[in-house]
Amino acid sequence: MTFQAFIKKLVASLKKAVSSSAFTNTFFAISSGVLVGFVIMLLTASSLSNAVNGLFRLLTGGFQSPSMLGNVLFSAAPLILVGLSVAFAFKTGLFNIGASGQFMIGGIFALYVANLVSLPPVIHFIVAALAAIVGGAIWGFIPGLLKVRYNVNEVITCIMLNYVAAYTSVMAVENPAVYDRGITAISIDYPTAEIPRLGLNQLFPGSYIDMSILIAIAVAILIWFILKKTTLGYQLKAVGFSKDASKYAGIPVSRNMILSMMIAGGLAGLAAAMNYLPANPDYFRSFSQINPIGFEGISIALIAQSHPIGIIFSGIFISFIKKGALLMQFFGFNKEITSIIMSVIIYMISISAFVGQFIKKRKLMKKQKSKLIDQRGDANV
Amino acid sequence: MNYAIEMINITKTFGTLIANDNITFQVKPGEIHAILGENGAGKSTLMSILFGLYTADSGTILINGQEVKIKNPNDANRYKIGMVHQHFKLVDVFSVIDNILLGAETTKHGFMQNDVPRKAIEELSIRYALKVDLDSYIKDISVGMQQRVEILKMLYRNADILIFDEPTAVLTPQEIEGLFKVIKAFAAEGKSIIIITHKLNEIKAIAQRCTVLRKGKHVATVDVSNTSVERLAELMVGRDVSFEVEKSKANPKEVVLEVKNLNLQNKDRTKMILKNVNFQVKAGEIVCIAGIEGNGQTQLINLITGLDKLHDLNSHITLNGADITNVSIRKRFELGMSHIPEDRQKYGLILDYTLSENMISNTYYFDKFQKNGLLKFEAISAYTNQLIEQYDIRSSMGEYTKTRSMSGGNQQKAIIARETSREHHLLIAAQPTRGLDVGAIEYVHKTIVAQRDLNHAILVVSLELDEVMTISDRILVMYEGEIVGEFDPLKTTVEEIGLYMSGSKRMELSTDDIPSIH
Ligand SMILES: Nc1ncnc2c1ncn2[C@@H]1O[C@H](COP(=O)(O)OP(=O)(O)OP(=O)(O)O)[C@@H](O)[C@H]1O
Ligand SMILES: [Mg+2]
Numbered sequence: 001m002t003f004q005a006f007i008k009k010l011v012a013s014l015k016k017a018v019s020s021s022a023f024t025n026t027f028f029a030i031s032s033g034v035l036v037g038f039v040i041m042l043l044t045a046s047s048l049s050n051a052v053n054g055l056f057r058l059l060t061g062g063f064q065s066p067s068m069l070g071n072v073l074f075s076a077a078p079l080i081l082v083g084l085s086v087a088f089a090f091k092t093g094l095f096n097i098g099a100s101g102q103f104m105i106g107g108i109f110a111l112y113v114a115n116l117v118s119l120p121p122v123i124h125f126i127v128a129a130l131a132a133i134v135g136g137a138i139w140g141f142i143p144g145l146l147k148v149r150y151n152v153n154e155v156i157t158c159i160m161l162n163y164v165a166a167y168t169s170v171m172a173v174e175n176p177a178v179y180d181r182g183i184t185a186i187s188i189d190y191p192t193a194e195i196p197r198l199g200l201n202q203l204f205p206g207s208y209i210d211m212s213i214l215i216a217i218a219v220a221i222l223i224w225f226i227l228k229k230t231t232l233g234y235q236l237k238a239v240g241f242s243k244d245a246s247k248y249a250g251i252p253v254s255r256n257m258i259l260s261m262m263i264a265g266g267l268a269g270l271a272a273a274m275n276y277l278p279a280n281p282d283y284f285r286s287f288s289q290i291n292p293i294g295f296e297g298i299s300i301a302l303i304a305q306s307h308p309i310g311i312i313f314s315g316i317f318i319s320f321i322k323k324g325a326l327l328m329q330f331f332g333f334n335k336e337i338t339s340i341i342m343s344v345i346i347y348m349i350s351i352s353a354f355v356g357q358f359i360k361k362r363k364l365m366k367k368q369k370s371k372l373i374d375q376r377g378d379a380n381v
Numbered sequence: 382m383n384y385a386i387e388m389i390n391i392t393k394t395f396g397t398l399i400a401n402d403n404i405t406f407q408v409k410p411g412e413i414h415a416i417l418g419e420n421g422a423g424k425s426t427l428m429s430i431l432f433g434l435y436t437a438d439s440g441t442i443l444i445n446g447q448e449v450k451i452k453n454p455n456d457a458n459r460y461k462i463g464m465v466h467q468h469f470k471l472v473d474v475f476s477v478i479d480n481i482l483l484g485a486e487t488t489k490h491g492f493m494q495n496d497v498p499r500k501a502i503e504e505l506s507i508r509y510a511l512k513v514d515l516d517s518y519i520k521d522i523s524v525g526m527q528q529r530v531e532i533l534k535m536l537y538r539n540a541d542i543l544i545f546d547e548p549t550a551v552l553t554p555q556e557i558e559g560l561f562k563v564i565k566a567f568a569a570e571g572k573s574i575i576i577i578t579h580k581l582n583e584i585k586a587i588a589q590r591c592t593v594l595r596k597g598k599h600v601a602t603v604d605v606s607n608t609s610v611e612r613l614a615e616l617m618v619g620r621d622v623s624f625e626v627e628k629s630k631a632n633p634k635e636v637v638l639e640v641k642n643l644n645l646q647n648k649d650r651t652k653m654i655l656k657n658v659n660f661q662v663k664a665g666e667i668v669c670i671a672g673i674e675g676n677g678q679t680q681l682i683n684l685i686t687g688l689d690k691l692h693d694l695n696s697h698i699t700l701n702g703a704d705i706t707n708v709s710i711r712k713r714f715e716l717g718m719s720h721i722p723e724d725r726q727k728y729g730l731i732l733d734y735t736l737s738e739n740m741i742s743n744t745y746y747f748d749k750f751q752k753n754g755l756l757k758f759e760a761i762s763a764y765t766n767q768l769i770e771q772y773d774i775r776s777s778m779g780e781y782t783k784t785r786s787m788s789g790g791n792q793q794k795a796i797i798a799r800e801t802s803r804e805h806h807l808l809i810a811a812q813p814t815r816g817l818d819v820g821a822i823e824y825v826h827k828t829i830v831a832q833r834d835l836n837h838a839i840l841v842v843s844l845e846l847d848e849v850m851t852i853s854d855r856i857l858v859m860y861e862g863e864i865v866g867e868f869d870p871l872k873t874t875v876e877e878i879g880l881y882m883s884g885s886k887r888m889e890l891s892t893d894d895i896p897s898i899h
Contacts, residue, residue: 229755229756230754230755230756231745231746231751231754231755231756232754234738234745234756235745237734238731238734238742241731241732241733241734242727242731242732242733244727244728245727245728245729245730245731245732245742246731246742247688247710247728248688248710248720248722248728248729249710249731249742249743250709250710250711250713250714250743251711251742251743252709252711
């Protein structure tokens, strides 16, 4: 298949996805989330007009200016990658609740390489990003290994490893040689390791955007391809569906489960590289707190029903809502309220994504039935 | 005439497939009514409609002359309909009593009150001689007992109409006898019984009338007493069925599988499950292991195929001369082993994969189906369609059908197709015809014999003595983990083998020199 044909096929499948009922369901899920968010605004706002203004900000903030839009895409990159991390493990029947920990360890690896190694530009970035992948993969490997060796539930190991990662990052990052910029990072210590911007900042002037969003999209397509077209995807999904039947068929079950967790961890690690290596990086929350991004990743995967291509959109959407919530602060909503509203929206979306899937199934059954009755009716005439 | 159940002009479709096509079906009170039909004929579907698992697209259901709507199993319970499913629906990690009470719990202030129901269940269990251990977990008890749990579950809900979907497929002959006694007792009390089975002599033994379905359509309802087994088979398949398999004399060649001093202890090391098992299977012969269920056959097969690990250091298994005692399952396959597993839903199929995905589950990494890690979808689909054609695997959407939605018999055919079409030198088949209709059984037996004539070595485990007698070239009888006898099917009788199976007789087989009858 030529590259062009591939792109064509991709566009066609995107079109199909947009016109599908899954898409409408997601749309309703999102609207119901926003609606509940609005109710909370009404409860907390000083006046009705204030609440309406807040809602308006929330929904349009991300489009307000090219720089805003650029920033939405910019912060979507790590979110997409974390969403992919959760979805990938899920396809193998594993629940990766440890993306936060993998993200933090990946971040430490990236920062160490960025600050302590000197390499020419671009290459430095690539090496730092690869290091982040390795870090995340190690953190994914541990729960995978414990699961297959000692049958320890990966959820428990992942949660505990999140804490280990949080405390490790305190130790590792508060090392002046590595990262001594406190919590407001504006200066750049490692210009050679920066993510290339490919002129995207000219497209979205005034924004932080760099090629991380392109990397995230490319990785999403790659993951889709792996799951759909390769023997690796075939065996990972087989293990996810039935361990016994996979074992019978000679598919190495343990190896695939570990591999799946390592890939999931690697994706979370890469997300950290996208988060900490830009010219204007996110500051490293090293104060022994678990980075909540792993949990956002769960929502993102859920909204997209673990479909890698869908995750590109759900990731961008969550980033968009987060930016809008930030802007609401200018309208008298304080930071805590905006985080509550944002979390409520995310939760509502996740819940309705569940409900939506259920409705979709029922609709499909009904449709099939009526179609058949039609056909049979025709035959009778 | 008033009927206990009337299903009138029932139609049910799945996608483009018409599983039930305008079927009318009536059962009298106190009657035992059999349903017969090929795999995928729509038997389970029809009964699932009566039990409220599916709703019919059109048609009416009358219970005792009253028209009713049965939308879910709770409705069915209300109309006193109970069903024992083809694949049991019990919660593995719950105890027997919890499974029986599930959904019909007696509570007081929100707490379970198990004393009263326990008494009631114990009484039922004594009255109908349905022996169960109320406090064991489902995962620890035999399939026979699981079935008794299912029956008690129905009785506890006061069912008057009892549906059994292939109840005998998983039972030993003794258990079948017990089950039939119970069923007859139910009928004597005026309960109506519907029983789906593929075994024609069982229909003769127990049913008064029999309804035959073919490809979703009602073919006939006949009085069993004046219809011969041959006639039943013909009605069902639409052609003559031969119960005998034509086969020439075996011509065994080199040893393919050799099992030496196989010993296995149970988990807590208190009992020997396999004791010093020794035998060989040669190219070009069919060896059958006969025995009553639970005498170590499952464990033996699991060790040979690698599903279980072998810990005993003196035990050895060789395949084509290579020691496979501790090699991986994939390696065993590559060395020439094929395996039709006993439990088709647990091991045989990845139920959420499509038929074509299942057809390559142990060969997907071969050059034939992949290149540089990319699956060759065209090759896979061509291969699948060829097997669907050749083995007559019926399903609603062909290669795209999720195997979970296929009928039990067609699932089995799919596995047989996969395992016999793959390159191999040894075929291990555990209960290969369980749940198959007579036409399909005939086909499988022919396939197995054809495999032999291709010079493959074949090892079959079967609980059905008839099957053992028809297809084997050599019979090994297992009793309590030991091989207690070896026979030539032409020189023995079912009765003689029965004596060895029940442990009343045994041969002394020397362990290092295995006698063979040629
Ligand atoms: N849920 C479902 N979705 C799609 N197709 C189905 C579903 N259930 C059954 N079918 C199809 O309907 C047909 C009838 O299936 P059914 O299970 O009733 O057969 P059966 O007579 O019980 O066969 P068997 O003897 O093999 O158990 C089959 O072709 C099967 O593939
Ligand atoms: Mg059936």
